[in-house]
Amino acid sequence: MELTVNLGPDTYPIYIENGILPQTGSYIRKFFTGKKIMIISDDHVFPLYGKTVLDSLKDYECHSLVLPHGEPTKSFQTLPQIYSAMLDARLTRSDLVIALGGGVIGDLAGFAASSFLRGVRLVQIPTSLLAQVDSSVGGKVAVDLPQGKNLVGAFFHPKAVIIDPDVLNTLPQHFISDGMGEVIKYGCIKDKALFDTLVRHTSFEDLKPELTRIIARCVDIKRIVVEHDQFDTGERMLLNFGHTLAHTIEQYYNYERESHGEAVGIGMYQITRLAEEKGLTTTGCADAIKKALDIYWLPDHCDLPMSSLTDAIALDKKNLNNHLNLVLLHTIGDSYVRPDSLAFFDGAGQI
Known part of the structure; x- marks a missing residue:
């Protein structure tokens, strides 16, 4: 399957196909006529798939940089190491970088x-799974600062995205659940039929025969949203559903407890619960989200007082001109952006 993100001069294809990874070189040859390629990966992914990608790129001079896995790597302090490797390889603007990995590597190598x-x-x-359905598409690249997640970044679109669902077979269950947090998000914000499909199944294994189609649907939703709002000033904010709380939860625990998808699950449920209490979301949506989280082994609470998170929320990128742009649901499949303030969270207690 091929989708196209239509962004004028920044237009690029997304290829989604089981078993596509060994064909990486043939897809890159469609647009790349340079000589050098640098693969940036991590110490979990490269031993599994580095050779497969390198074998498909024998026509090029290839270099590789393998970094430690995990969110702490996505820091400003890692950048000098990457730049040094690029300089050592004598990379020029006519060459190519491949980000081979999950969301951390995609964001970091992209930046x-x-x-x-x-x-x-x-x-x-x-x-x-998380990177396939979300972070690899849309051109957002970034690194974290101690004060918050993704606070230094850019809009920088790839020349192509190559998605092979077969690589998910080597992922531990924890990382599958992590990705399902973002999959559930897409159903919540834009596609009730997708959400209903997710809750109709009883586990990820039960869902697996439909996985390639579900990945493609999530990518297509993001493609459409990005085409309408490339720079995250309007409709694209909807993709941040659950993230206002999620990023602060991740930061509170120094990215060592809840994974991103787990934190997004907590964020979606808790903000929807609060919105229901205020009459801003149809009653029952929070329970529906909780059901989906339970099916895919995702938490719905983190046992933190809301007061522990509000300082970080104040620094959130969605906090513009002292107004916090909250992403809420009218109902499952129908989302909206509500300008508000930190007062929204007053009285929230423990989440």
Whole structure:
């Protein structure tokens, strides 16, 4: 399957197909006529899939940089190591960077590519469910600061995204659940039929025969939203459903307890619960989200007092001109952006 993100000069294809990874080189040859490629990956992914990708790129001079896995790697302090590797490889603006990994590598390698020599071409090959359905598409690249997640970043679109659902077979259950947090999000904000499909199943294994189609649907939703709002000033904010709380939960625990998808699950449920109490969301939506989270082994609470998170929320990128743009649901499949303030969370107690 091929989808196209239509963004004028930044238009790019997304290829989604089981078993596509060994064909990486043939897809890259469609647009890349340079000589050098640098693969940036991590120490979990590269031993599994690095050779497969390298074998498909024998026509090129290839270099690789393997970084430690995990969110702490996605920091400003990692960038000098990446830039040094690019300089050692004598990478130029006519060359190519491949981000081979999950969301951390996609964001980090993408930001390095966007800033090295003011921009080196990029291909995203996401190897986690979360990255396949969400972070690899849309051109957002970033690194974290101690004060918050993704606070230094850029809009930098790849030249292509290559998605092979077969690579998910090597993922531990924890990372499958992590990705399902974002899949549930897409059903919540834009597609009740997708949400109903997710809750109709009893487990991820039960859902697996439909997985490639579900990945494609999530990617297509994001494609449409990004085409309408490339720079995150309007409709694209809907993709942040659950993230206002999620990012602060992740940061509170120094990215060492809840994974991103787990934190998004908590954020979606808790903000919907609060919105229902205020009459801003149809009653029953929070319970529906909780049911979906339970099916895919995702938490709905983190046992933190809301007061512990409000300082970080104040620094959130969605907090513009002292107004917090909250993403809420009218009902499942129908979302909206509500300008509000930190007062929304007053009296929230423990979440």
